[in-house]
Amino acid sequence: MGDRLTQLQDAVDQLAQQFVASIHYINRHHSLETLGPGDQVRESNKEPEQNEVDPHPADVFKAAQVELAQDLITKEQQIEYLISILPGLDNSEQDQERNIKELEEELKVAEAQRQEAVKERKEIMGRLDTVIRSIRRP
Amino acid sequence: MADDDDAQNQISSTFPPPPPFWKDFTPDNVARIKDLKQEQVERDAADHDPASIRLAGLPHNLRFLQPPLPPDAGAWRVFGNHYTLNQTLPKLDGSGIQKLFPEPEERDQDGKHFDRATILKRLAKSLLLNFLELTGILSINPAEAEAKITDIRDLFLNFHHLINEYRPHQARESLISMMQSQLDRTRAETNAIRDVKEKVERLLEGLGSLKMDHESLGGATEGGKRREDLDGELEALLADEFP
Structure with a gap:
């Protein structure tokens, strides 16, 4: 899982793949129709896998179509959601630079405070140490 | 050699x-x-x-x-x-791809990026619509689908271009959030150290007052017994502060 921008990019690529997959499915599994009363669907004696078209039953085909269409819509909605949560849409470059500078200053202050606290801790540890050492059992 | x-x-x-x-x-x-x-x-x-x-x-x-x-x-x-040093994003214009969004100067007033989001959403919707049209064309006359496929390709490339244009912005945004979390962490650490310090100081004060009692009592003749009591008290105090 990458950052949001990469997620968005991946989602768009997946949408493209879904386009191809949908067309491929329809192309491969549609039913065969006659154009006039005199025509008839020629029987093929090859294995189903080898035929150019491998018709699925009408209800299965319909259900698959619906599913593919729903998946496309879902993916598109995912993309829109990802767009709307892209980080920093309401920050301009100047805002960001100011923000970074402020944070840098605050970090310096906080780091100094931390160092000070560490020093204080060492002192107090030393004091505690002497006190503990000075306690003698009777 | x-x-x-x-x-x-x-x-x-x-x-x-x-x-x-x-x-x-x-x-x-x-x-x-x-x-x-x-x-x-x-x-x-x-x-x-x-x-x-x-x-x-x-x-x-x-x-x-x-x-x-x-x-x-x-x-x-x-x-x-x-x-x-300056890695520039290749422009869409030169590569024979139709550009489907306005120039950066014409959008995103005050440097904000709401326009970009709107354009991206529009492109996403266009993609779906174009796909619908493509399936329609394929079902009627597959030979004419070529133009539509080019359209869809252009839409995708435009989409990617806009995404990549946004990358520097996102990088700065990530930096900001990383700095923020580091700041929070440093402050939390400082506070934790201060808390412990105060605890120890209180403990030392407690010990100091005990010691004074101890010394004043230690001078008394019956100190031997008292001392043990006091040591017990000290241990209880220590156990209390440092469980």
């Missing part, structure tokens, strides 16, 4: 050996350049960082210890590849 061998190795081995000047990085030389820089700082009487100073006229064996200046032209070569 040794130089010839080095040159020979450099040509024949798959992975080139490190540049020959690595031999100059001896502890002595490193210490010397540090001293020289320190001297230079003192001579200038300016308070800049010794690390950033540049020395002129270094002796031969120290010359490589000073990193080279950044390239003036903003371009350099590493392992036969060219690199530039």
